[in-house]
Each structure stands twice: as C-alpha cells, then as structure tokens.
Amino acid sequence: MKETIPYKIFLAEDEMPTHYYNVRADMERKPAPLLNPATMQPMTAEELEHVFCRDLVEQELDDTTRYIPIPQEIRDFYRMYRPAPLVRAYELERRLGTPAHIYYKFEGNNTSGSHKLNSAIAQAYYAKKQGLKGVTTETGAGQWGTALSMACGYLGLDCRVYMVKVSYEQKPFRREVMRTYGASVTPSPSTTTEVGRRILAEHPNTTGSLGCAISEAVEDAVSREGYRYVLGSVLNQVLLHQSIIGLETKTAMDRYGIKPDIIIGCAGGGSNLGGLIAPFVGAQLRGEAKYRFIAVEPASCPSLTRGSYVYDFADTGKVCPLAKMYTLGSGFIPSANHAGGLRYHGMSPIVSELYDQGIIEARSVEQTSVFEAAEYFARIEGILPAPESSHAIRVAIDEAIRCRETGEAKNILFGLTGTGYFDLVAYEKFNNGEMTDFIPTDEDIAASLAKLPKQ
Amino acid sequence: MKETIPYKIFLAEDEMPTHYYNVRADMERKPAPLLNPATMQPMTAEELEHVFCRDLVEQELDDTTRYIPIPQEIRDFYRMYRPAPLVRAYELERRLGTPAHIYYKFEGNNTSGSHKLNSAIAQAYYAKKQGLKGVTTETGAGQWGTALSMACGYLGLDCRVYMVKVSYEQKPFRREVMRTYGASVTPSPSTTTEVGRRILAEHPNTTGSLGCAISEAVEDAVSREGYRYVLGSVLNQVLLHQSIIGLETKTAMDRYGIKPDIIIGCAGGGSNLGGLIAPFVGAQLRGEAKYRFIAVEPASCPSLTRGSYVYDFADTGKVCPLAKMYTLGSGFIPSANHAGGLRYHGMSPIVSELYDQGIIEARSVEQTSVFEAAEYFARIEGILPAPESSHAIRVAIDEAIRCRETGEAKNILFGLTGTGYFDLVAYEKFNNGEMTDFIPTDEDIAASLAKLPKQ
Numbered sequence: 021m022k023e024t025i026p027y028k029i030f031l032a033e034d035e036m037p038t039h040y041y042n043v044r045a046d047m048e049r050k051p052a053p054l055l056n057p058a059t060m061q062p063m064t065a066e067e068l069e070h071v072f073c074r075d076l077v078e079q080e081l082d083d084t085t086r087y088i089p090i091p092q093e094i095r096d097f098y099r100m101y102r103p104a105p106l107v108r109a110y111e112l113e114r115r116l117g118t119p120a121h122i123y124y125k126f127e128g129n130n131t132s133g134s135h136k137l138n139s140a141i142a143q144a145y146y147a148k149k150q151g152l153k154g155v156t157t158e159t160g161a162g163q164w165g166t167a168l169s170m171a172c173g174y175l176g177l178d179c180r181v182y183m184v185k186v187s188y189e190q191k192p193f194r195r196e197v198m199r200t201y202g203a204s205v206t207p208s209p210s211t212t213t214e215v216g217r218r219i220l221a222e223h224p225n226t227t228g229s230l231g232c233a234i235s236e237a238v239e240d241a242v243s244r245e246g247y248r249y250v251l252g253s254v255l256n257q258v259l260l261h262q263s264i265i266g267l268e269t270k271t272a273m274d275r276y277g278i279k280p281d282i283i284i285g286c287a288g289g290g291s292n293l294g295g296l297i298a299p300f301v302g303a304q305l306r307g308e309a310k311y312r313f314i315a316v317e318p319a320s321c322p323s324l325t326r327g328s329y330v331y332d333f334a335d336t337g338k339v340c341p342l343a344k345m346y347t348l349g350s351g352f353i354p355s356a357n358h359a360g361g362l363r364y365h366g367m368s369p370i371v372s373e374l375y376d377q378g379i380i381e382a383r384s385v386e387q388t389s390v391f392e393a394a395e396y397f398a399r400i401e402g403i404l405p406a407p408e409s410s411h412a413i414r415v416a417i418d419e420a421i422r423c424r425e426t427g428e429a430k431n432i433l434f435g436l437t438g439t440g441y442f443d444l445v446a447y448e449k450f451n452n453g454e455m456t457d458f459i460p461t462d463e464d465i466a467a468s469l470a471k472l473p474k475q
Numbered sequence: 476m477k478e479t480i481p482y483k484i485f486l487a488e489d490e491m492p493t494h495y496y497n498v499r500a501d502m503e504r505k506p507a508p509l510l511n512p513a514t515m516q517p518m519t520a521e522e523l524e525h526v527f528c529r530d531l532v533e534q535e536l537d538d539t540t541r542y543i544p545i546p547q548e549i550r551d552f553y554r555m556y557r558p559a560p561l562v563r564a565y566e567l568e569r570r571l572g573t574p575a576h577i578y579y580k581f582e583g584n585n586t587s588g589s590h591k592l593n594s595a596i597a598q599a600y601y602a603k604k605q606g607l608k609g610v611t612t613e614t615g616a617g618q619w620g621t622a623l624s625m626a627c628g629y630l631g632l633d634c635r636v637y638m639v640k641v642s643y644e645q646k647p648f649r650r651e652v653m654r655t656y657g658a659s660v661t662p663s664p665s666t667t668t669e670v671g672r673r674i675l676a677e678h679p680n681t682t683g684s685l686g687c688a689i690s691e692a693v694e695d696a697v698s699r700e701g702y703r704y705v706l707g708s709v710l711n712q713v714l715l716h717q718s719i720i721g722l723e724t725k726t727a728m729d730r731y732g733i734k735p736d737i738i739i740g741c742a743g744g745g746s747n748l749g750g751l752i753a754p755f756v757g758a759q760l761r762g763e764a765k766y767r768f769i770a771v772e773p774a775s776c777p778s779l780t781r782g783s784y785v786y787d788f789a790d791t792g793k794v795c796p797l798a799k800m801y802t803l804g805s806g807f808i809p810s811a812n813h814a815g816g817l818r819y820h821g822m823s824p825i826v827s828e829l830y831d832q833g834i835i836e837a838r839s840v841e842q843t844s845v846f847e848a849a850e851y852f853a854r855i856e857g858i859l860p861a862p863e864s865s866h867a868i869r870v871a872i873d874e875a876i877r878c879r880e881t882g883e884a885k886n887i888l889f890g891l892t893g894t895g896y897f898d899l900v901a902y903e904k905f906n907n908g909e910m911t912d913f914i915p916t917d918e919d920i921a922a923s924l925a926k927l928p929k930q
Binding site: 026027028030032033096097099100101107110111129130131133170173174192193196197199200201202395398399400401402403404439441442444447448451 | 481482483485487488551552554555556562565566584585586588625628629647648651652654655656657850853854855856857858859894896897899902903906
C-alpha cells in the first residue's frame with residue numbers, strides 16, 4: 021500500500037514563512053527582562069544599543085507583537101538553503117517495530133551544519149542595514165562562528181570571531197571554514213583585548229573558555245568604531261529568528277493533516293528548541309491544540325532538571341546583563357569528558373519561563389546512550405547527526421519504543437539540528453569504547469549555585 | 476518582478492526515476508569491451524563474476540537495454556537523501572552581472588558528501604541480493620569508502636575498506652565516519668594481504684597508493700568466501716547508476732521548459748559527468764536536441780586533453796582487466812602538490828568514447844583558479860564545494876562571464892558533486908597563499924605512455 025505522506029516534505033516557495041513568530045506575544049506571564057548588573061534595573065533600549073544593533077534590540081524587547089516581518093533580503097538568503105525538509109523516518113519506525121510515526125525537521129543541510137545560520141543571517145543583515153562595518157562574536161565548537169562567517173561573507177561584512185583556544189587548536193577545520201568565508205579567527209584568550217591580556221597574565225597556560233571568549237568579543241565590539249556584538253543562542257531575538265524552524269514544520273504538517281503528539285528538541289541555550297516549538301506553544305496557549313513538549317539536555321549539564329530559576333550572568337566573565345533563567349550558575353563548567361555539546365550553564369529566558377509554567381517537560385540523558393542513538397540513527401536514516409541533535413534522537417527513540425509497548429500510534433516530532441561532520445573526535449572516542457558518562461553531584465551544583473548574585 | 480523558476484527545484488516522489496538510463500543503448504559506436512590481460516580477449520561474464528556480483532556483471536556488459544529498472548529497495552534508500560535539488564544560482568548570476576541563467580545539480584546533501592552514494596547503494600544491494608556476506612573496496616580521500624560504508628551499514632553487509640595509508644593517517648575523520656557506519660578500515664599497504672606484504676617488503680616506508688589499495692581489495696575479495704569487490708567510478712555499471720543524476724535534472728528542467736545550452740561536469744573517473752549528461756546525450760544521439768557538453772579535468776592530471784585513447788590497466792597494480800580509455804598510463808601519478816582530487820590516470824570507457832566521437836569537449840584547469848572559484852562560490856551560494864566539484868564551478872563561471880561579454884542569455888548547467896567538509900587541509904593551503912600549480916611536461920606524459928601495454 022502506498023503511503024500518502026512522502027519521505028520528505030519540502031515547502032514550496034510561496035508556502036515559506038514571511039514573518040517570524042514571537043511566542044512572547046501569546047504568553048500571559050512573560051519572560052523576565054534582562055537586568056543591568058550595575059543598577060539591577062531592567063536594561064533600557066539605549067543601554068542595549070551599545071552592544072547590539074538597533075533593530076535587534078527592538079526585537080529583544082518586543083514581547084507583544086505576534087508576527088514580525090522577515091525582510092526580503094533575509095528571505096532571499098533563506099531560499100538558498102531552506103526550506104529544511106520535514107522527514108518521515110519510515111525506516112527507523114520499521115526497524116524499531118513501533119506503531120508511532122516519527123518525523124524530524126532536518127536543519128543540517130547547509131555548510132554551517134546547523135540551524136544557527138537562521139539567526140546568523142538575520143543578525144548580520146540588521147548590522148549591515150544599520151551601516152555597521154562588522155560584528156564580533158565568540159564560538160566554542162564552531163557551529164555558530166561558521167554560521168556567522170557565512171552570513172557576513174555573503175553580505176560583505178567584517179566578522180571577528182574569538183574561538184576558545186582549545187577548540188581553535190583541536191578543530192582546525194572549523195577554523196578553516198570560517199577563514200574561507202572571510203572571517204578573522206582569534207584564539208581566546210588573546211593579547212588583542214585587555215581582558216584577554218589580563219587572563220593570560222593570571223593563567224598563562226589556560227586553554228580558554230566560552231565565558232572568556234564572550235568577554236573578549238564584547239570588549240572588541242564596544243571599543244571598535246562601527247562594530248556590534250552578536251550572540252547565537254539564549255536571547256529572545258535568537259529564538260524569534262529560529263521560529264522559522266517551527267513555522268515551516270507546522271505548515272508542512274498542516275498540509276498533510278498531521279498533528280504531532282510529542283515534540284522533542286535538544287536544549288543547550290535553547291535556540292533550536294525554542295524555535296521548533298514556538299508556533300505549537302502559541303497554538304496551545306491560544307487553546308487551539310494540546311501537545312507534549314520535551315526539552316532534552318545532557319546529564320552532565322542539567323540546567324533545567326537540576327538548576328535554579330533565578331537571575332544569573334549570561335557569561336562566565338560577568339560582563340553581560342543578568343538574565344532570569346534556569347541556571348547551574350555562571351561559574352559551572354561541565355566535565356571535560358563531556359563530548360556532546362550543549363555545555364551552556366543556563367537556558368534561554370523564554371524556554372525557562374515556559375518550563376517554569378509547566379508547558380515544557382525536561383529530561384536529561386547520558387552521553388553514551390546519546391552516541392548509541394546517534395550511531396543507530398546514522399546507519400538507518402543515513403545522516404550522521406551532531407552530538408547535540410542526538411540528545412533529541414535518544415528521547416524520540418525512547419518514546420517510539422514506549423509506543424511499541426503501549427500500542428499507541430503517536431506522532432513524534434523531533435528537531436534534528438545539525439550534522440556531526442566536525443565532531444568525529446567524539447565519535448572516535450565512542451567507537452573505541454572510551455567514552456564515559458559524568459553526572460555532577462548535588463554538592464557540585466549546590467556549590468556553583470551558592471556563587472549566584474544576590475537576588 | 477517575481478521569477479517563476481524557484482531557487483531550488485525538488486522533484487515530487489512520483490516524479491523520481493524508476494529506471495536507470497543506459498546511454499550505451501543509444502550509442503552507435505559502443506565503448507570498447509574490457510579485456511582479459513592474460514588472453515587480451517573480451518572478459519566474459521563468467522570471468523567477471525569471480526570479482527563482481529552477478530547482476531552488476533550483467534549491467535556492465537549490457538549495451539543494448541535502454542532503461543533498466545531500479546529495484547524498489549534501492550528507490551526506498553534514494554528517497555532518504557534524494558531528490559537532489561536542482562538549484563538556480565540567482566545570486567551568483569547577479570554578482571557576475573551575467574545574462575546567463577546558471578543551474579547546478581547538488582549531490583552533496585548526504586553524509587558521504589557526494590554523488591558516490593548513488594552507486595554504492597546499488598552495488599551493495601545486488602551483493603546482498605546475491606546472498607553475499609560482504610564487499611571489499613579501496614578508497615583514497617574517502618568519499619567512495621564513506622558512501623559504501625553507509626550503504627553496507629544500512630543493509631547489514633560487511634564492508635572492508637583499504638584506505639591509502641597517507642589518507643588513513645591524514646584524514647582520520649573520514650576513517651571515523653566509515654567506522655561509525657560499521658566498516659572495517661585498513662591502511663594500505665597492509666600485512667593482511669599477500670600483495671600488501673610484498674609491497675611492504677620492497678618499500679617499507681611507502682605511504683601507499685590507490686593502485687596498491689585496489690590490488691589489496693581485489694585479493695581480499697577473491698580469497699574470501701562470500702565476498703566481491705566493488706568500484707566507485709570508471710565502470711559502465713557505475714555510470715548507469717549515476718544516470719539518476721541526469722534523469723532527475725532533466726525531469727526538473729523539462730517541468731519548467733528549460734533547455735540547458737551548456738552542461739558542465741568535473742571528470743576524474745567520469746562517474747559524475749557520465750551520469751549527469753547521460754539522458755541529454757541520449758536525446759542528442761536520438762536527434763531530439765543539441766547541447767554542448769564540457770568535461771573539466773585538472774591540468775595536473777589531464778587524461779582527456781593530453782592522454783591517449785588506448786587499452787590500459789584500470790589499476791596501478793595491473794591486477795584488473797584492461798579498459799580502452801583516454802589514459803596517461805596506469806603508472807602516471809599526479810604531482811603530490813595537487814590538492815583538488817580527480818587524480819585517476821584514465822577515464823571511463825563511456826566518457827572516453829563520447830569524447831573520441833566529438834560529442835563531449837574537454838578542458839583542463841589549474842588548481843589555484845579552481846580554489847578561487849570555490850571560495851567565490853562558497854561566499855555567494857553558501858555551499859562549501861568539494862575541490863573536485865569546483866572544477867565544474869570554474870568553467871561554469873568562465874562561461875557565464877563569456878555570456879556577459881557576448882550578451883547571450885544561455886542556460887548553463889553544472890554538476891555540484893559534493894561538499895568540501897573533509898578537504899579543509901587543501902582550503903587551508905589556499906587560504907594561506909601556499910597553493911601552487913603543477914602541469915606535467917610533455918616528456919612526463921610521453922614517458923608514462925611509453926609504458927602502456929602493447930596494443
């Protein structure tokens with residue numbers, strides 16, 4: 021019997037979203053505002069514009085406009101690598117012997133290898149529109165830095181990336197992709213910023229950290245004429261741009277009359293999860309439908325499942341505003357043996373607020389089981405997934421197996437955020453049987469949370 | 476004004492090819508048969524079946540059946556990563572200021588990163604159908620080995636890859652992808668085969684060669700119960716499978732009434748070029764249309780533009796049958812500084828015969844100009860292309876610039892065979908300004924051709 025739902029659903033160009041969806045407009049209790057660490061008062065637009073572009077500050081603060089137009093230039097860029105396919109995992113279902121229908125939205129079909137490009141082009145576009153010369157940012161493993169380099173290369177904008185030194189040295193290929201797109205990549209800590217020099221003086225042998233790279237990127241942006249700083253996750257504006265993931269998905273599912281029962285996304289800073297679920301959360305908040313939303317995080321960095329919902333610094337260097345979020349404390353550093361990404365100490369304020377309201381569930385998974393799911397998925401569905409994305413695969417498989425046990429033919433949707441082509445050191449560790457799990461103790465987390473700023 | 480041709484054309488499932496197209500059926504003068512090196516007589520099916528699967532031998536020898544059905548199992552696998560998009564390069568056209576319309580068929584949206592998967596799944600399927608336990612092959616840079624690993628991982632077939640030792644050591648990530656898909660990867664020359672031990676005894680410090688890896692893979696296959704050897708290019712069967720590229724492309728273009736004036740493909744062994752042009756060549760041979768076909772090869776390994784059309788060994792180790800092809804001599808080794816792939820000494824018999832009949836043109840390009848085109852393309856169209864594919868980009872851009880000069884609005888189609896995510900050592904060399912060109916002298920080529928077998 022011929023199935024009527026194709027393996028892959030691609031939207032036609034005239035079905036592609038023309039507006040971002042701003043889930044805050046439908047939330048009765050809004051995410052808490054960013055605070056100025058000096059005054060502990062909400063950051064004003066004027067204060068934010070020292071660091072971020074004008075239009076992006078407006079998007080950051082706007083929690084009432086439901087639909088925000090996507091400028092034509094951004095839509096043209098999206099058309100080069102979007103629509104992302106919504107894939108029906110027929111073969112995975114068959115091998116699992118599950119009555120569930122499994123769908124995934126695949127965001128890895130672009131050179132940055134992930135969904136990060138959706139926000140990178142938007143942020144670069146607004147910087148260009150404002151007449152800026154360039155932008156600065158930090159990158160850890162390199163997905164975000166690659167995405168931003170691509171966007172800036174396309175628009176002819178200067179792109180200055182501070183890359184955590186250990187990644188710069190161990191992931192020369194990521195660095196080289198960024199250089200090919202015309203970005204300058206500086207290992208962090210560096211001697212080009214004051215904060216970098218200070219850190220190097222104190223810790224001459226440090227291999228860097230994301231917090232340090234953020235501090236350098238911010239200093240670089242505010243001290244350089246015509247530059248602003250951009251960030252790849254956590255912020256409201258980023259989740260707004262990433263709503264294109266959920267909007268495309270919902271349009272594709274609606275076309276075939278499919279209603280997802282469970283929607284699963286991996287969650288580090290929350291940009292992918294927030295973008296995927298946004299229009300579904302909106303429909304639920306408006307009373308139009310009911311879904312189960314599951315955020316999946318690593319057991320080694322469990323901000324939602326074991327953190328506190330309080331104000332904390334967005335960065336380890338404490339130069340950024342405070343955000344109210346589920347956090348393990350801005351000083352929390354996941355075990356070095358954690359290979360699976362999603363290492364951020366906190367969670368986006370929007371996702372945190374939805375979780376606090378009980379709209380989203382959260383689950384934490386251990387990395388060996390994540391890589392088992394990744395390898396299983398790769399062999400059956402062909403795509404080598406990013407370790408981050410594989411957190412969602414793990415839970416999607418678990419839920420499909422549960423359906424096999426209960427006999428329920430649920431529709432399971434998950435976000436496949438990216439590919440693992442630059443994560444093969446981690447795969448090698450797994451293939452060699454050398455990967456282990458690490459779960460922080462209650463004492464570890466309590467000690468980190470004890471250092472939170474006074475609320 | 477809204478363009479009616481979308482950025483990307485995806486075929487619907489019911490438009491996807493159900494049959495491979497066998498261009499030999501439409502050729503009046505057929506490609507020459509493979510010869511047994513011992514007897515210099517055409518290889519019989521029985522002789523070939525010692526090395527290759529039964530169904531594949533049949534496809535190899537069949538030069539009269541025009542359309543050969545694609546088994547449902549292979550079509551199911553194709554649906555997981557196909558249709559490959561036909562992309563209209565609007566932005567590239569705009570930046571070049573050309574009246575030409577540029578289209579490319581992008582084959583890189585799968586984990587193997589290239590078109591090689593199209594034939595890998597077919598060859599693995601027929602091996603499985605024959606009840607074999609596994610297959611052996613060689614790989615250089617690793618695209619073919621990765622593709623075959625994916626196909627075997629999906630079908631549960633054992634996959635034994637001999638990887639040129641220098642690549643095994645310098646491209647550990649490619650090796651790791653293959654291992655993740657369950658393949659065993661052995662650096663060649665190895666001590667597991669007689670030919671490997673012999674070579675190691677003679678040259679203890681050798682870093683291997685493709686020819687040596689082929690010899691080991693063939694020995695492994697014929698000496699192991701239930702195994703056969705498979706090859707990723709050159710053979711008629713491979714070009715048959717790759718006809719899916721051209722069939723999808725032609726269907727997509729026909730849907731919008733687009734007739735390509737120029738069709739461009741890079742050519743190493745000829746599998747991508749042969750597959751892309753097959754249905755167009757067929758239409759031309761049947762008098763239905765007229766096209767310009769351009770094969771692009773590296774100036775450092777110019778088999779079509781500077782080789783001879785004679786019988787030669789398919790492998791450096793001279794264990795394989797002889798094929799009549801444009802060749803530089805099976806002992807020809809391109810300069811070590813050549814980073815752009817397409818290093819094979821000969822050219823597929825089908826492509827060679829079409830070239831000899833004047834149906835295909837050939838052009839050779841130098842690698843620095845290839846990487847310039849690659850980087851330009853990457854920044855404008857987003858995709859980081861494989862060095863191999865970038866040979867076609869170079870000539871497509873050159874032809875578009877020519878159209879700008881003449882004012883002709885030609886339709887230019889090229890094959891974008893894959894992505895460069897595992898070729899960043901070469902990009903780094905280019906980004907650092909350390910890449911140079913190398914063109915063999917007439918004496919180099921004459922010396923190599925002098926060692927050809929007596930015809």
